[in-house]
Amino acid sequence: xxxxxxxxxxxxxxxxxxxxxxxxxxxxxxxxxxxxxxxxxxxxxxxxxxxxxxxxxxxxxxxxxxxxxxxxxxxxxxxxxxxxxxxxxxxxxxxxxxxxxxxxxxxxxxxxxxxxxxxxxxxxxxxxxxxxxxxxxxxxxxxxxxxxxxxxxxxxxxxxxxxxxxxxxxxxxxxxxxxxxxxxxxxxxxxxxxxxxxxxxxxxxxxxxxxxxxxxxxxxxxxxxxxxxxxxxxxxxxxxxxxxxxxxxxxxxxxxxxxxxxxxxxxxxxxxxxxxxxxxxxxxxxxxxxxxxxxxxxxxxx
Numbered sequence: 402x403x404x405x406x407x408x409x410x411x412x413x414x415x416x417x418x419x420x421x422x423x424x425x426x427x428x429x430x431x432x433x434x435x436x437x438x439x440x441x442x443x444x445x446x447x448x449x450x451x452x453x454x455x456x457x458x459x460x461x462x463x464x465x466x467x468x469x470x471x472x473x474x475x476x477x478x479x480x481x482x483x484x485x486x487x488x489x490x491x492x493x494x495x496x497x498x499x500x501x502x503x504x505x506x507x508x509x510x511x512x513x514x515x516x517x518x519x520x521x522x523x524x525x526x527x528x529x530x531x532x533x534x535x536x537x538x539x540x541x542x543x544x545x546x547x548x549x550x551x552x553x554x555x556x557x558x559x560x561x562x563x564x565x566x567x568x569x570x571x572x573x574x575x576x577x578x579x580x581x582x583x584x585x586x587x588x589x590x591x592x593x594x595x596x597x598x599x600x601x602x603x604x605x606x607x608x609x610x611x612x613x614x615x616x617x618x619x620x621x622x623x624x625x626x627x628x629x630x631x632x633x634x635x636x637x638x639x640x641x642x643x644x645x646x647x648x649x650x651x652x653x654x655x656x657x658x659x660x661x662x663x664x665x666x667x668x669x670x671x672x673x674x675x676x677x678x679x680x681x682x683x684x685x686x687x688x689x690x691x692x693x694x695x696x697x698x699x700x701x702x703x
Contacts, residue, residue, distance in 0.1 A: 436616040439534050447612035448542050448664060449671035458549050458663060465556025472563045479566075481582040487573045496645040502574035507641035511595055514634040518599035521627060522547065522606040535613075543609060546663050554601050554659040558594050558652075567591040571642030578642075593644045596652030597659075599634035603627035604660030612668070631656075 440447065489497060526543055529535040535543075567590040571577045581587040607624050614620065635649040644652075 433532065433534055436618060437534070437614065439529070439536070439539070439613050440615055441536055441539055441613070445671065445675050446536075446539055446542070447671055448539070448546065448609070448667040449674050450542055450545055450667065451670040451674070454666050454670045455545065455549070458553065458666065462549050462552035462556060465560060466552045467556075469556050469559030469563065472560065476563060478585040478588065480585070481587065487568060489573045492570075492573070492645070496570075496647055499639050499646040500570040500573060501640055501642040503571035503576060503578045503642040504640060505578075507637050508578070508643065511634060511637035511641055511643070514630055514637055515595045515599055518627070518630040518634055519551075519602045521630065522602055522609075525606065525610070525623070539613070542667065546609075546667055547605060550601060550605055550659050550663040551598070553663065554597060554656060555594070557659075558592060558597050558655065561592055562589040562594070565591045567645075567648070569643055570639075570645055574642065590644055591648045591651060592655060593635065593638050593648040593652035595638050596631070596635040596644070596649045597656035599631035600628075600653045600656030601660040602656075603631040604657045605664060608661055608664045612664075 489500060492500065522543075526535060526540070530540055566588045569577075569581070569587050569590040572587055577587060606627050610617075610623050611620055631653070635644075635653060638644045639646060639649055
């Protein structure tokens with residue numbers, strides 16, 4: 402869990418600092434087909450930053466993330482006791498079928514799948530920015546939304562883990578993960594953080610990419626690859642013995658919810674920003690009538 406959080410912090414620093422830089426004018430000049438062009442070249446941006454949206458989301462994200470860290474350092478967790486025997490029969494039937502002993506190989510592949518899933522939105526939008534298909538304003542908006550999404554999702558996830566303290570499946574078998582026994586990670590099974598982050602990245606990318614590039618031929622491949630990586634991450638977490646099936650289902654649901662909700666509220670902000678402009682752009686008809694001692698003047702303006 403510590404390595405996961407470190408990776409997320411580094412990822413957020415990268416996306417927040419470098420993506421807007423790449424988005425300023427583009428590095429490589431190429432002719433982009435009309436179907437692949439960013440919608441902002443011909444229409445308003447589908448997402449926007451606003452104080453009314455970002456202050457509450459940012460406050461909740463930072464607050465939940467800090468709260469989770471305070472809880473982890475202030476609460477007392479049960480130390481591993483080798484005399485305690487965990488019986489698989491005590492696990493509900495829905496989860497029992499997917500229980501597995503610890504596998505270092507599948508654990509490593511799960512980490513790789515997670516890194517790939519979370520990095521995919523960063524990589525794709527970086528490429529779009531390098532080729533001049535993403536404006537600076539939208540690069541800043543995407544970076545801010547992704548930071549807010551990750552902080553909120555991981556803050557809530559860690560709070561749930563600390564409160565639930567569900568024993569991981571590999572504890573019901575011989576030779577559990579020795580590292581987790583020392584840092585108490587063996588009791589943080591629910592929900593699956595890897596799966597949550599993977600589906601967060603997949604949903605965030607799907608929503609934003611389809612909004613910025615609605616006519617792109619790459620929409621289906623982007624969606625398919627994103628969710629294939631996320632699903633693979635969840636499967637590997639079960640195969641490695643780190644999670645129950647319900648841990649993965651909950652992580653997928655929460656990650657998808659956060660990955661959709663944060664961009665959605667920024668989409669509402671963009672619509673609210675566009676409404677006054679639309680009203681100003683409408684033609685209006687009014688009459689000006691003036692009288693002088695010599696004449697009557699009437700002017701109609703459209």
